[in-house]
Amino acid sequence: xxxxxxxxxxxxxxxxxxxxxxxxxxxxxxxxxxxxxxxxxxxxxxxxxxxxxxxxxxxxxxxxxxxxxxxxxxxxxxxxxxxxxxxxxxxxxxxxxxxxxxxxxxxxxxxxxxxxxxxxxxxxxxxxxxxxxxxxxxxxxxxxxxxxxxxxxxxxxxxxxxxxxxxxxxxxxxxxxxxxxxxxxxxxxxxxxxxxxxxxxxxxxxxxxxxxxxxxxxxxxxx
Numbered sequence: 001x002x003x004x005x006x007x008x009x010x011x012x013x014x015x016x017x018x019x020x021x022x023x024x025x026x027x028x029x030x031x032x033x034x035x036x037x038x039x040x041x042x043x044x045x046x047x048x049x050x051x052x053x054x055x056x057x058x059x060x061x062x063x064x065x066x067x068x069x070x071x072x073x074x075x076x077x078x079x080x081x082x083x084x085x086x087x088x089x090x091x092x093x094x095x096x097x098x099x100x101x102x103x104x105x106x107x108x109x110x111x112x113x114x115x116x117x118x119x120x121x122x123x124x125x126x127x128x129x130x131x132x133x134x135x136x137x138x139x140x141x142x143x144x145x146x147x148x149x150x151x152x153x154x155x156x157x158x159x160x161x162x163x164x165x166x167x168x169x170x171x172x173x174x175x176x177x178x179x180x181x182x183x184x185x186x187x188x189x190x191x192x193x194x195x196x197x198x199x200x201x202x203x204x205x206x207x208x209x210x211x212x213x214x215x216x217x218x219x220x221x222x223x
Contacts, residue, residue, distance in 0.1 A: 029062065029214040030054045037222045043073045047083070055212075063089040063101075081110040103134040104142065116155075123151040123165075144172040159188040179203045184216070194220040 033051035040046070047069040055062035069083035085108070088101035108129035115122055127149070131142040147170070153163035167180040184198025196218040204210060 026057075027055060027210070027212040028057045029212060030058055031214060031216040031218075033218050035218055035220045037220075039222070045071045045073075047071065047081075060090065063087055067106075077113055077115055079110075079112045081112065083108050083110075104131055105134075106131040119154065119156075121153045121155055123149075123153070125149040125151075145177075146170045146172065153186075161186040161188065174206075176205050178205055186220075192222055196220060 031051055031053045033049060036048045038046045038048075048067075049069075050066045051064065052061065053063045053065075054060065065085055065087040067083050067085035069081055071079055071081040073079045083106075085104075085106040087104040087106065089104055090099055091102045092098075093100050106129060108127055110125050110127045112123065112125045114124070125148075127147040128145070129147065130144045133142045147167055149165060149167040151163055151165035153161055155161055162185045163183070165180075165182045167182070168176065169178045169180070171177045180200055180202050182198050182200035184196060187195040187197065189195065196216065198216045200214050200216075201212065202210065202214075
């Protein structure tokens, strides 16, 4: 039974590869980070997250970020969350002919709903996000998105919780832009700690498909 679950997970990961991945120009990325959640009473929690994102076959740091958020659970099914994110993103400067890290500020809010159906757990998240970029003289608005994410996970008696998710990006004023399909597994270390390992590819709905696979390795702690 466990072998069958493992095979299903591996098959799901293979489904993430777009057909273009057979091309020669293929980019492998890695997202690593730490997610910390501190609960106050039963409904209120504070979240602190950091990430380092590598690209170009793990040869460069594409971006680094830190974010702080708060969440409030109305009951065991509904929750709202608000976040601020600071990002340094690698860009090329035409004047100095070199790369630098440009500052971005993102604000986003989530409404989440989850419910267990049969042996599966369904999680739905609606997100609104807006981003600003730092220029020489001022901050300019960048992009605004509505994102719909549906995740299906399989909690069980083992320490491995496999999951699949789809996240659809709708850019305000433009339309549907991309779809992010992810497969992963959470490894339960104890009642406070988990390791999340996943893989995903962004499927472009407007521009040409990017030959990129992102792997993620996150350490999560709750207390």
